[in-house]
Amino acid sequence: MAQVPLVVGLGVRNSIVSALLGKGSEKFNYLHRFLGRSIFVASTLHVAPYLHKYAIDDDFVAQLGKPVISTGCFGYIALILISLSSIPVIRRKAFQFFQISHWIGMVILLVSLSVHVPICLPFTLSSLSLYFLDLLLRLLFKTQNAFLGTPAVLLPLSDGLTTLLEIPSLTTGWRAGQHVYVRVFHPGMGLGKMWESHPFTIASAGAEGEGDGEPLRVFVKSVKRGWTERLFGFASDGEVGTGEDRMRFGGAKGGRRCRVLVEGPYGGTGNILFSSFSSVLLVSGGSGITFSLAQALSLQSKALLGLVRARSIDLVWIFQSEASLQAFMPYLLPLLNNASSNKTASSFKALKINLHIYITRPSSQFAYDPSLSTTLLPAHDHLYIHTGRPNLSDLVNAKVEEAAMEAKRLNGRGVNPCGLGIGACGPQGLVRSLRNVVGGLKGERMGEVGGVEVVTEAFGV
Template sequence: MTSPPAGRRHIQDHDAAESSVPHWGYPSRVVPCVNDPGSCAYLDAVYWMHDVSMLYTFIMWAVIGGLLFIILAFRVANPRNSRRPRSKAELESQNVTKGSSFSRAWGAISAWTRRYLLPESLVYFFGHVTRLQIVILCAMLVYLLIFTLVGTVYKSWVTPIEDSPKFNTRTPLGAVGNRVGAFAYALTPLTVALSTRENILSLITGVPYQHFNFLHRWTGRIIFIQSAFHTIAWTIVQAKLYQPQPQVYNEFIVQVYIVMGIIAQILITFLYIFSIKRVIRWTGHEFFRKTHYVAGILYLGFCWGHWTKLACWMIASIGIVFLDRGCRLLRTLAIHLKLKDESKGIGFKAAESKITSFDDGDGGIVVRLEFAHQRPPWRAGQHFFLCFPELTVWQSHPFTPFPSQLQSDARHTYIIRCLKGETSRLPLLPQNASGFANTPVILTGPYGTPILDNTTPNILAIAGGTGISFALPLAAAAAATPTTATDDAPVRRVELIWVIRRARNIEWIQDELNVLLHSHQKNVTVRIFISREPHTLTFNTFDDSKQSPSPSSSSPPISASPIGDEKVARPLSYVMPQHPNLHVSWLEDHHPDMGEIVQEFVGSGSSSVAGGRVQVLGSGPAGMGRDLRAAVAAANDGGKVWRGEEGFDVDLYWDNRYM
């Protein structure tokens, strides 16, 4: 049997209709109703609930837009919103000096908020995310639950069937299923926007795009649950409540829009199952990325075909996807399109990189990737996506660069731990006569919002393993930048904490560490914690002598070698640095206590030259992030900040793309 014409509902008698009343997102209502009284009452309820459902979706987006506007307004009103150094006159003119009530109130509220919402909770269920993100998710769930149940006609009607002794049971189940489905459609642009790199939400909120991944995953799961409920509800209605069976269900299931809905449900089920962390570990991250993207696009298309009257949500979602991909392509072209010469015109030129491999001492390989590239400019803490076309053109990975020798951002240096996937093939590339491997690199970026707060006088940068590529350039940038533009500006206090497993890991950044220590001796302290070696371990030095001094004796300073130096790589040659501002702790079999590190830094702030607020910047394993969030939360004290003790206003930026 053929399906009814588009826009018609089988319960209404279109042939006897005198007119129709349009309803946005739904077939028009036929008037007058010539069905039995029960069916007419049911139609009244269905169309009223549908109109309310459409109103609720608009209200939901009005709330989202309002919250974004409030966040933007708070960012503008923030007395510390400027990332550039400010003169004393500017501070006084804006009434944000240390003693101003507005500045103290702002700091106190910020400190209280961090104290209670910064730590992680229910890690076994939600993963390593802050309480703030969990609160936002719970608020979204409560909103959706309330507006799913409110505005529903809780009544059923038993209506006769012409030329049949059976009866139809009409309930609000189908209408509630439609409301849940409408919410799923309306949430789709949001979950797509939360997943993009070229993220408009980041521009409004100042939150880097990668921090939206948690909400992206959970809004996707909410949509999966909503679509499943929508499918089950209409299956019950068409296969059980409507009679006679199986005739009604057989006519229902073969309609084109139903077939498209079934395919869409299969696709979103696939998206959900293959985004579970355990399944990703089984199938591999690259399989997840490629299938997630393809299945996601197909899902949007089939949702559009399933219910064209609400296609606006799918059109918006597809537009966001293609806008994101287009901006990525334009970024890449802007970096790599160069003028060859007058005869050859413009061509695409990848950056030529040099790779040095290091044994991390635990059976793993870490590579140092270096190349020169004049554009685009980037700030410390931002990251690029790197593609290695010699390995594959279908993958790119996010890595944080630091300027080689900490001197010029035209010189990119990356510290990459080679795990599974394409990065594991980097150490296998053939080496040249100088002992280095070379490979072309395609960049996309830079990504990330400005991280370093130039109005904060105390900077604590913490890194675990290869997270040093994030923390080191921020520490160097902080040491080189005063807190204000005045001549009598206090010296900034900067401390770099680096937790590594083996002493040999120092070789990854030995040149840059040397530059940092000797260029900013007055205000920079570096503390290195070695977690898996005893203090009695001896070392090879740069001259590869068989017997080298013990850690307590004098050893050669770190030697800096430029990128262009073609010396033979020294995979087993490293030294224990010696400098008054460098302190090395040998822990042997445990990690340092993040709480003690933060409390020691905050506690010493009152006697330091700088004084004032504290910004903590960190990158490393997830466990380190959990401990650091708890430590920073405990260090915040809104009451003391209100009384003028700014040292207890401690901010944290945690880089969650640990590579």
């Protein structure tokens, strides 16, 4: 049972390991799961011989009358509850059941262990100390206006699936790639769902230097029969903002103002800084665009301060329907427009952003003509829209070739190249495929460009 404090320490959001290594606790969740399963296996090996012995002697009921046996059974049942609810398919399909089962199971397990074997008391107390320390840190240092909440705007986007949550009063305090936990504490969410908190990647860039940052912004994609679907319905039932505001937010009707509890930020890219690379490639699938959008906006702001090595970055977004394009384009266009205006807005070099959009299941009516400029899809030299899925190998190899050319330019000036930084966020299949492509690159080629670093964020729990 000495492993229990380790499991708790790796499972809390403010873990010691995260503080020491500078990475979010989600990066170490595989260790949390591994140790938890090892505890279950070890406990089963401990319980099975006793059950076998009691079955042969036919005195199991009599043995249950002993506190040491009954508390041991309660603790093992709690472990079964935790383990069953942690099965990946159950965890994904019924996440709230998984969370509640974890909480109830841990309480029963720790109490039962303390009575079952008194020598376990120090381990249970240390586990509880780690958990309550995490709660205290979250309440005092990680939650904005923990008792009153923070004013926010909820707006449904025109794709009928996505809710924009924007907090105007928060414009700094996070790094690109970090996420926050959001709880919409409003009766309109329903008695059960108003208590739920869910993590979302921040899609805006905080203030860099002395400039004003964008408001904290997250995009919440609706999933049937879940908290996100209720949030979209709740936002759609209201009416906030002028017609001009709604066009800025994707052209949808509805919207609400309410108070939310925002906890974070957590996670991030750790010690990997995209601004330090000579070349950058950002690949997103579906709602993973929030990760790449925040990175691109942050690099764009830092470029004005002369803090970005790369002269250009490529952002690739892969999604199913053009409805997503209509909803998100108001947030993507500033990347292109600001890249053009930066040439005169700063004494430092402009950062060119190439936006590659791939629509995998376009409707038969969809057609894009780069020579025709519209409000939604203006003609732009660095906007490329395709139908179908991209060839990830071609994308990576083309970027490596570009990075090699940049390396030759730097070498000619006596400067060492600083490598290629690749960021990916999306479904696990996309992230896995991209890693495989990068893993297949030749070592000599990677050495020419100064190395290749990959940062990935995959959907799923």
